Amino acid sequence: MRIHQMTAALVYGDAITNDILEIDARLKAWGHESRIYGEHIEPRLAHLGRPQAEYEPFLGKRDDVLIYHYSLYTSNLELYRRSSQRKLVVYHNITPPEFFHGYHRDMEAKCRIGRQALPQLQGCDLAVADSDYNRRELVQAGIPADRTDVLPPFMNLAGLSGAACNPALAGRLRQAGTANLLFVGRVAPNKALEDLIKVVHCYRQAIDPHVRLWLVGAQPMPVYARFLQRLIVQLGLAGVVELAGQVSLPDLKTYYQAADLFVCASRHEGFGVPLLESMAFDVPVLARSSTAVPDTLGQAGVLFHGSDYGAIAEAVHLLLTETGLRRRVIDRQRRRLGEFAPEQVEARLRQALQRVGVG
Incomplete structure (x- = not known):
């Protein structure tokens, strides 16, 4: 046919x-x-x-x-x-x-x-x-x-996990004693990336200054990207928050391998493939409960509501430091990933x- x-x-x-x-x-x-x-x-x-x-x-x-x-x-x-x-x-x-x-x-x-x-x-x-x-x-x-x-x-999770990593990039991303937060997706206003930047600011102010955020994805809207860059500078986060742009498959794998936590504050998702890519690399997911995100995560990951940046920063800290919690979240994510x-x-x-x- x-x-x-x-x-x-x-x-x-x-x-x-x-x-x-x-x-x-x-x-x-x-x-x-x-x-x-x-x-x-x-x-x-x-x-x-x-x-x-x-x-x-x-x-x-x-x-x-x-x-x-x-x-x-x-x-x-x-x-x-x-x-x-x-x-x-x-x-x-x-x-x-x-x-x-x-x-x-x-x-x-x-x-x-x-x-x-x-x-x-x-x-x-x-x-x-x-x-x-x-x-x-x-x-x-x-x-x-x-x-x-x-x-x-x-x-294409098999293609992503089977890609060769980038050793030079891996060496740059890994810093002893620094927690690495990752978001993957288009740099677009519905992703609410300004919320993630503000969470990192709260985390550094109230919990621990040793944290970084990587925003990996295409930047099709220069006006929004410039807004984020200004916010990064205003909050004193230059060198802490990185707008990495669209990257190759080996580089994307390297970012996932170096990440300690995947964070998503998106206010509109139809599905959210990077949520599952994170699961494939055993990276715990913390995401805003919005639109299709609960459907995609099921009983996996951890959801947050609202825009209390301090409370979200506390959730980040728990997922970074509580070994038992991380293990339980990863176990649920592995089961959920099998459904896809x-x-x-x-x-x-x-x-x-x-x-x-x-x-």
């Missing part, structure tokens, strides 16, 4: 792109003809995808299946609407536009239009979402609950495909 995947973009290192490529690999392994289309495809990934215009000749092929990944408004929504194929929507969530106000006008507009357009997905045969939080948004958009389900994303094993996700993908008529 011929199966098409449509997405906004193929971007190196992006979690949605990784999910799409993993699905593509399995479709081909199961004997299907699989193609990927995007509005934007990074040149280094051009061999993996096709311009979305190349999908148009297949619009009327009723025996084909379209897997439509929705994470941002793009012009290919019109192709989805015009397609007469069986449709499987994969909803990765769209960040509410207000997070980007004053930081990125184009992203604010695309997210606003994207969320307003959610009801246009109602014509699908089945809509799956990364998390139950995302699935509930699909129901709120008018898709009947019995035509929705949860399909966690595939993650590739074979588990594969089984759920097969079920979703069967529901749209793929044998």
Whole structure:
């Protein structure tokens, strides 16, 4: 059977792109003809995808299946609407536009239009979402609950854990007697990275000055990145908080290996792949209880509420120093991670495909 995947973009290192490529690999392994289309495809990934215009000749092929990944408004929504194929929507969530106000006008507009357009997905045969939080948004958009389900994303944890580490970077990151806090993800306003910076400031003032924070991830919004840099300087944290930018797979592994605690203050997540990457490296997770984060963590990790930076700093200290607590958290994280094993996700993908008529 011929199966098409449509997405906004193929971007190196992006979690949605990784999910799409993993699905593509399995479709081909199961004997299907699989193609990927995007509005934007990074040149280094051009061999993996096709311009979305190349999908148009297949619009009327009723025996084909379209897997439509929705994470941002793009012009290919019109192709989805015009397609007469069986449709499987994969909803990765769209960040509410207000997070980007004053930081990125184009992203604010695309997210606003994207969320307003959610009801246009109602014509699908089945809509799956990364998390139950995302699935509930699909129901709120008018898709009947019995035509929705949860399909966690595939993650390239084996590729990350199997990558070679960077010895030079490891030597720089490891300092005796210093606790290393790590966040991985886009440097974007919904991640509330200013809260993490303020927690580190409180920790150094009230508990222990020997702590560092690494913020690892792409910086697509220069205005927000400059705001964070100013805050770092204002709080006297230059050399303590590092905006590392997007890094290679070996460097990312090195950061995880050097981390003592993964911290996340995000106010909006559709899933949160780095939460599980941390679990793969036995790094305890402390995260804000927001949107899809509780769904992803399950009974693993430690959640916090609100913005009491002093209280959050105390939680950081407990997770850094209480050996028994760390061991219990890591044990729960190992069990939780097993629920996202590739074979588990594969089984759920097969079920979703069967529901749209793929044998």
